[in-house]
Amino acid sequence: MENIIADRKVRAGSVKKLRIKKKKLYKVGQYVWAICRFLLIFGLGFVILYPLLQVISKVFMPTIQYQDLSVIWIPKSLTLDNIKNALEYLKFWPSLANTLILGLSCAAIQIIVCALTGYGFARFRFPLREPLFLLVILTIIVPTQIIFLPSFVQYRFFDFFGISRLLGMVTGKNYTEFAKNLIDTRWSFWIPSLFGVGLRSGIFIYLFRQCFRNIPKELEEAAKIDGCGSIKTFVRIMLPNAKSSILTVFLFSLVWHWNEYTLTRTFFPQNYQPLAVRLKLAVDGMVNDIATRTNLPFQMGVTYASVLLFILPVLMIYIFTQRWFVEGVESSGIKG
């Protein structure tokens, strides 16, 4: 009997010891994992920030030090020459104004139109709703490179709903005399935005639909009982409840317009060129200019500075509003 009790005691003790050991091991494992996790995030964070860091380091470095092997990250002396040159090559201030005007106006238009369309898809049952919504998806996945050519032709000889063709038929002249040339005007961006097929409008429609679906129906019914029409319900009840989505759409639209290159390059051959276009033109211009063609360090200095000037405003916007970007993606992803 005593033997058995003693045995049990010993066993219980060893189990306890084992448990403590396991706990310790677990804790050690946790620490090791925490370190690994830190290294992983730090490393990948470095990969993400690498171009930025590189650009920042090179921008303030006198170009003469680019080939100096003893200089890698930290310049021996600082200079603002690169920035000054870049400001000139980019025609920075007018281009910045162009970019901002384009981005802000299109974002505002897209919010209104996409919210209306998204609400229509979210709350009303009508025939062909699902196939039509598939068309919204189609506008998202057809790359702009496919339709920007016909669009270019369309805006070059813009014929609103066949009005110029009609005029042409009446007067017996070629319709192109009445067609408006919208290339090199901001209308080539405003018109598609206005009709909900602007830059990535499909995604915004999708986002708004997702958002309106999640607002409880009771709110609308209450408004209806109080005698609100559908437009009034939409403006008074739905929009105030979709504030975060509106902000998300606004930010995404602004940033995407900021970064758009293919369309802006095509639709603004001469005037109203935004920064993205000027950036590429500045770099290409330096490569082709006899005065700077062989001066590689100069080219690089200006390029780095231009890139920094180009992304800095967006970066600032992102730093202050990153929560809304992330939440926007999160709310759109669930239940596709």
Add this chain to the structure above:
Amino acid sequence: MAGKKKLNRMRRREARTGYAFISIWLVGLIFLFLRPLGMAFYYAFQEMSITPDGMIYEFVGFENFIYKFRDDIYFFDSTVWPGLSKFIIEVPICVIFSLFIAIVLNQKFKGRTFARALFFLPVIITSGIAIQVLRSYGLDTSMETENTYLFSSNGVADVLSNAGLPMGIVDIFTQISNRIFDIVWMSGIQIILYLSGLQGIPSSEYEAAQIEGATAWECFWKITWVRISPITLVVVVYSLIDSFTNVSNVMIKFIYEEYSLRGNLGGSSALGLSYCLVAFLIIILVYAVTAKHVFYVNEA
């Protein structure tokens, strides 16, 4: 009977209001999206030029679709195949990578918000144009264009092949490590999608599994992987579309340059359309295969 009539009338009214709300978009869809899309099909069969008096067209049949393959026998190898096959390597890695990062970011640790913001940063800047410009300068003093990887890992490849690993494996490894930059930069959206999916899994399921004695490995495959499969479908399709339509894709670049540099409108349309069609077929195929393995909680 009267009630049914009233119901019908209400339905019709609802439909009318619905159409009223989407009407602006519908007009835009027809005139500014479907029409240009149709025109692209039309252009594909024409030789055309822009004059001040409008466009001049000349019907050339399938010439625009085949001329490139006939004139340049390396066209398929140099442009079409790399354009289409980019996804074979990138999409699976991107999906696995973003799931892994999402799981890591889903754990509680200091600076999580900062890390999340950091991984999303590429979505903001990855306009292509800034990175494209930087890349054409190689970011370093070496001036190789196009194939310059922002990070290269020749050292790692040497070590591996000296260690006696078969060249095939070394090759795959270097392919991946060379693309780390591309992959990290293209998975911003995917990581956030996965993160939101992970946060939607009820923790009670993990607790139950733990009580039953499941290991973390089993928990991942039996709970996380299954629960997250709808998101995986979204991520796969998104990555595919992104990989096909990205500005840095050689084929997209070629389609753009065919018009902007060489002024061949018909050829650009024809190649663009056929490329798009093939890409869609691949996306639909992948979608169909993946969708079979997706598990939806509500249906079960």
